[in-house]
Amino acid sequence: SPTFALSLAESDLRQFLELDRPGECQGAIEFANSLTAEIKDIRQSMDLFSIESEFERIVSTWGQEANILWTVVGAGSSELVARRAIAAIEISILKSLRYGQASLISIDLVGSPSGVQVTMTDNGQPYGTAGAAIGTEILTELTGGTYRVKRAGALTIANATLS
Numbered sequence: 001s002p003t004f005a006l007s008l009a010e011s012d013l014r015q016f017l018e019l020d021r022p023g024e025c026q027g028a029i030e031f032a033n034s035l036t037a038e039i040k041d042i043r044q045s046m047d048l049f050s051i052e053s054e055f056e057r058i059v060s061t062w063g064q065e066a067n068i069l070w071t072v073v074g075a076g077s078s079e080l081v082a083r084r085a086i087a088a089i090e091i092s093i094l095k096s097l098r099y100g101q102a103s104l105i106s107i108d109l110v111g112s113p114s115g116v117q118v119t120m121t122d123n124g125q126p127y128g129t130a131g132a133a134i135g136t137e138i139l140t141e142l143t144g145g146t147y148r149v150k151r152a153g154a155l156t157i158a159n160a161t162l163s
Contacts, residue, residue, distance in 0.1 A: 106121045
């Protein structure tokens with residue numbers, strides 16, 4: 001288990017330092033760093049998998065054919081910002097499906113040290129705020145007032161910045 005392996009590395013480090021053999025610490029430190037990086041990679045891929053699973057759950061619950069495409073680029077963000085971004089995306093997806101009857105939704109996330117820029121585009125009908133006012137209020141609150149929707153030709157484009 002990763003916890004057990006890190007405990008062994010910690011034990012080795014303590015022993016080497018107690019015996020005044022700091023030169024032998026390097027191997028234990030490198031092992032701990034490597035294991036920590038692997039755990040981080042696994043957790044990130046699990047997070048990506050769980051996001052995609054959530055999108056699939058939403059579409060299957062909706063019961064009509066719809067595809068969700070998504071990309072994530074840039075720096076990571078705090079867990080709080082990530083959770084708010086996921087909640088905002090879920091609400092936006094539901095608005096696109098329910099009120100816009102969209103069959104294709106594209107989500108682009110750009111992370112930076114200051115936050116996450118979310119852009120969602122769908123091919124649904126214009127839905128304005130009719131019947132969707134509560135969702136819009138929630139999105140405005142989640143995004144600190146940065147949620148905006150516009151219509152460009154046959155597309156609905158929603159943008160928000162979460163920080």
